[in-house]
Amino acid sequence: MNTAHPNKARMPVYLDHAATTPVDTRVALAMADVLRSETGYGNPASTSHDYGDAAAALVESARAQVAAAVGARAAEVIWTSGATEASNLAIFGVSQYYRDRGRHIVTARTEHKAVLDPCRELERRGWEVSYLLPDKEGLLDPGQVAAALRPDTVLVSLMHVNNEIGVVQNIAAVAAICARHGGAWLHVDAAQSVGKCPVDFASLGADLMSLSAHKVYGPKGVGALLVAQRGEAARGRVQLAALQFGGGQERSLRAGTLPTHQIVGMGLALELASRLSSMETARVAQLQQRLWRGLAAIGGVLRNGSATRSVPHLLNVSFEGVEGESLLAAIRPYVAVSTGSACTSALAEPSYVLRALGRSERLSESSLRFGLGRTTTEGDIDTAVTVLTREVGRLRNVAGAMPVA
Amino acid sequence: MNYNELTRRYFESAANVGELTGAGVFRGAAGSLERGTWVQFDLQINTGAVSAARFLAFACPHTIAVSAWLAERAVGHRVRALLPEGVHELRDRFAVPVEKLGRLLIIEDAWLAAAVQAVEYRG
Numbered sequence: 001m002n003t004a005h006p007n008k009a010r011m012p013v014y015l016d017h018a019a020t021t022p023v024d025t026r027v028a029l030a031m032a033d034v035l036r037s038e039t040g041y042g043n044p045a046s047t048s049h050d051y052g053d054a055a056a057a058l059v060e061s062a063r064a065q066v067a068a069a070v071g072a073r074a075a076e077v078i079w080t081s082g083a084t085e086a087s088n089l090a091i092f093g094v095s096q097y098y099r100d101r102g103r104h105i106v107t108a109r110t111e112h113k114a115v116l117d118p119c120r121e122l123e124r125r126g127w128e129v130s131y132l133l134p135d136k137e138g139l140l141d142p143g144q145v146a147a148a149l150r151p152d153t154v155l156v157s158l159m160h161v162n163n164e165i166g167v168v169q170n171i172a173a174v175a176a177i178c179a180r181h182g183g184a185w186l187h188v189d190a191a192q193s194v195g196k197c198p199v200d201f202a203s204l205g206a207d208l209m210s211l212s213a214h215k216v217y218g219p220k221g222v223g224a225l226l227v228a229q230r231g232e233a234a235r236g237r238v239q240l241a242a243l244q245f246g247g248g249q250e251r252s253l254r255a256g257t258l259p260t261h262q263i264v265g266m267g268l269a270l271e272l273a274s275r276l277s278s279m280e281t282a283r284v285a286q287l288q289q290r291l292w293r294g295l296a297a298i299g300g301v302l303r304n305g306s307a308t309r310s311v312p313h314l315l316n317v318s319f320e321g322v323e324g325e326s327l328l329a330a331i332r333p334y335v336a337v338s339t340g341s342a343c344t345s346a347l348a349e350p351s352y353v354l355r356a357l358g359r360s361e362r363l364s365e366s367s368l369r370f371g372l373g374r375t376t377t378e379g380d381i382d383t384a385v386t387v388l389t390r391e392v393g394r395l396r397n398v399a400g401a402m403p404v405a
Numbered sequence: 406m407n408y409n410e411l412t413r414r415y416f417e418s419a420a421n422v423g424e425l426t427g428a429g430v431f432r433g434a435a436g437s438l439e440r441g442t443w444v445q446f447d448l449q450i451n452t453g454a455v456s457a458a459r460f461l462a463f464a465c466p467h468t469i470a471v472s473a474w475l476a477e478r479a480v481g482h483r484v485r486a487l488l489p490e491g492v493h494e495l496r497d498r499f500a501v502p503v504e505k506l507g508r509l510l511i512i513e514d515a516w517l518a519a520a521v522q523a524v525e526y527r528g
Contacts, residue, residue: 321463323441323442323463323464323465325406325465325466326416326464326465326466326469329406329408329416329465329466330416330417330466361441362438362439362441365441394419397422398419398422398461398462398463398469399443399461399462399463400422400423400424400445400461
C-alpha cells in the first residue's frame with residue numbers, strides 16, 4: 001500500500017460513489033454504438049422514416065430495461081435529464097395540477113436539495129410545507145407523516161435512501177398512510193436506492209419516483225420520473241401538470257427531443273445494477289465493515305445515521321477534535337470523499353442533514369461521507385484507514401488539548 | 406478550496422507545534438472551539454529576543470500555516486508587541502480569502518496576548 005504523498009499523475013482513491021459513479025465500460029460501449037450507428041441518430045419522435053423508428057426502438061427498449069429494474073411498467077417511465085429534474089417535475093407538476101384541491105406539502109428536513117429547494121420555491125408562491133424532523137439516526141416514524149397530513153395536503157415527498165447518511169426510510173408504510181388519506185400523493189426520491197437496496201415501484205406503493213443514471217454507473221444528464229398508472233378506483237391515478245412545452249414528447253409531460261444514447265446508457269446501467277445488486281451489496285457490506293472497524297480504532301469517531309437500517313454503500317462519520325476544512329485538505333491528496341460541509345463558498349456551511357440529526361456544528365463540519373461502490377477494493381479501504389489514522393492524529397496533535405468552549 | 410504552495414507546505418509540515426514551559430515563557434490564546442478557530446502561541450524570551458516559539462491550533466489550513474510560519478519566523482528576533490508581519494501582508498503571502506480575514510485577526514490576538522507579556526518581561 002502506498003500512502004506516501006502521491007505524485008501528480010496518481011489520482012487519490014475514489015470513495016465518493018454517492019456523488020457519482022464511473023460509467024460502466026459496457027454502458028459506455030453501448031452508448032458509443034448508438035452514437036456511431038448509421039441509423040440510431042434519428043430523432044425518436046420522427047415516425048415518418050426508418051431512422052426515427054430505429055431510435056425510437058432503442059428508447060423503448062431502454063424504457064423496458066429501466067421499468068424491469070425497478071418493478072415498474074414501461075409506460076410509467078418518463079425520461080428526464082436526471083433525478084433533480086424528475087423531482088422538480090413531481091413536486092411542481094403535482095402542486096400545479098392539484099392547486100385547487102390543496103396547497104400543503106409534507107417533506108423532511110433531511111431531503112436532498114432537489115426536493116427542498118422546490119418546496120422553498122412553492123412556499124414563496126403561497127404553499128405551506130411541513131418539514132418533518134427525523135430521529136437521531138435519521139429515520140422517520142411513518143406516524144409523523146400521518147400526523148402531518150391535513151385535508152389540503154396534496155403531496156408527500158420523501159427520499160428512499162438518504163444521500164448523506166444512507167438510512168433507508170420505510171416508504172411502504174408511508175405509502176399506505178398516503179393511500180388512506182386519499183388526497184396526498186407520494187413522491188419518492190430514489191436516486192441513491194437503485195443497485196444498493198431492493199427497489200420495487202409497484203410494491204413500495206409510491207405514486208412518483210425519481211431515478212438517476214449516473215449514480216448507478218450510467219451517464220450523467222439522464223434520469224427518469226416514474227409516474228404510477230395504477231390507482232384505486234376511488235383515488236384515481238396521479239396527474240401532473242407539465243413544466244416545459246414544445247413537442248409533446250413523453251406523454252406531453254416532458255417536451256424535448258430524447259437523447260437516445262443517454263437513454264440507452266441508463267437502460268443498460270439499471271439492468272446491470274439490478275442484475276448485480278445482491279452480489280455487489282454483500283461485497284460492499286464487507287468493505288464497509290472493514291472501513292468502519294478501521295476508523296473506529298482511531299478513537300473519537302462517531303457514526304452518523306442508523307447502522308442497521310442503511311445501505312452498506314455509505315458510511316458517514318464525524319471526527320472529534322479535528323477541524324473540518326483541515327481534515328479534508330489533509331486527506332485530499334490520497335482519498336476522494338465528500339465532506340459534511342457544503343464547500344460552495346470560502347466558508348463552509350455545516351451539513352444540514354447532520355445538524356438535523358442533532359450533531360453539533362463542529363462535528364458536522366468534521367464529518368466525512370465515504371461512498372463505496374463497484375470499483376472499491378480492500379486496498380482502497382486500507383489506504384483510506386491508513387491516511388485517516390495518520391492525518392487525524394496529526395491534526396489532533398496540532399490542536400493539542402484545546403479548551404472546550 | 407485551493408491553497409497556495411506556501412500554505413500547503415506549512416500546513417503539511419506544521420513545524421513548531423507544541424507548548425513551551427519554564428522561565429521566560431509567555432502564552433497567549435484566542436478564539437474558541439465554538440467559533441471553529443482557536444490558536445495558542447508560546448514565546449520563550451531570552452535577553453529580549455524570541456529564543457523559541459510554539460503554537461497549537463484547531464483551525465483551517467490557512468490558520469495553521471500562518472501560525473507555523475510566524476512561530477518559525479519569530480525566533481532570533483527582538484520581541485515586540487506586534488505580529489512579525491502585518492495581517493494584510495500575511496493575507497497576501499498565504500493567499501488567504503477575504504472571507505477568512507477574521508481568522509488572521511484571531512492569530513493576531515493570540516500572538517499579541519503572548520507578546521505583550523513578553524515585552525513587559527524583558528528577561
